[in-house]
Amino acid sequence: DSGVTQTPKHLITATGQRVTLRCSPRSGDLSVYWYQQSLDQGLQFLIHYYNGEERAKGNILERFSAQQFPDLHSELNLSSLELGDSALYFCASSRDREVGLALHFGNGTRLTVT
Amino acid sequence: EDQVTQSPEALRLQEGESSSLNCSYTVSGLRGLFWYRQDPGKGPEFLFTLYSAGEEKEKERLKATLTKKESFLHITAPKPEDSATYLCAVRGNNNDMRFGAGTRLTVKP
Numbered sequence: 001d002s003g004v005t006q007t008p009k010h011l012i013t014a015t016g017q018r019v020t021l022r023c024s025p026r027s028g029d030l031s032v033y034w035y036q037q038s039l040d041q042g043l044q045f046l047i048h049y050y051n052g053e054e055r056a057k058g059n060i061l062e063r064f065s066a067q068q069f070p071d072l073h074s075e076l077n078l079s080s081l082e083l084g085d086s087a088l089y090f091c092a093s094s095r096d097r098e099v100g101l102a103l104h105f106g107n108g109t110r111l112t113v114t
Numbered sequence: 115e116d117q118v119t120q121s122p123e124a125l126r127l128q129e130g131e132s133s134s135l136n137c138s139y140t141v142s143g144l145r146g147l148f149w150y151r152q153d154p155g156k157g158p159e160f161l162f163t164l165y166s167a168g169e170e171k172e173k174e175r176l177k178a179t180l181t182k183k184e185s186f187l188h189i190t191a192p193k194p195e196d197s198a199t200y201l202c203a204v205r206g207n208n209n210d211m212r213f214g215a216g217t218r219l220t221v222k223p
Contacts, residue, residue, distance in 0.1 A: 002159070002160075004157070042213060045211065048209075048210070056208065056209065058210060090157050101163075102146070102148055102163050103148075103160070103211055104160060105157030105158045105160075106157050107155075107156050108155075
């Protein structure tokens with residue numbers, strides 16, 4: 001068990017809808033990362049937060065947004081959903097901001113858009 | 115732009131048949147090279163971090179090595195429970211962790 005908790009495990013919704021994915025990092029970790037994994041794309045970095053501040057953006061669509069709250073949990077909001085947004089969404093956490101430490105992943109939220 | 119290429123895409127081994135997985139990378143200022151194991155429907159599980167060329171790490175039947183351009187994950191006498199996808203990732207100066215597409219390993223009894 002990595003100590004990173006993601007909810008819900010599964011989410012099925014229709015095109016055009018909006019969903020929120022939640023992540024609780026490991027105790028003591030200040031950094032939260034979001035990744036998208038689809039069959040043909042591998043793990044794609046979306047966004048990184050450190051102690052409530054956005055630190056880096058990757059391939060995140062404008063329809064997607066995220067935030068990290070004072071208690072360090074994070075939420076990823078996906079809106080105007082399209083069929084192509086169906087994927088596994090992973091959250092990972094780490095203690096670092098700039099140092100190259102490993103990320104520890106949750107078991108993901110499987111999003112299915114119908 | 116940082117890049118990670120893993121080969122082969124898939125590898126089938128007989129139990130006990132040792133082999134190696136390759137990870138080639140280009141990165142601006144290596145801050146770490148990472149190996150993960152991912153089982154179907156689960157999140158990647160951290161295995162090793164390597165920071166500089168010549169470094170080696172071992173864990174049970176797995177050994178990771180690093181050069182300036184690539185890393186190898188050596189699997190000695192694998193067992194069926196070693197079947198998984200193995201992911202390589204790098205962190206460079208931009209501190210993002212960039213992943214390769216993975217090698218899907220199947221070990222047959």
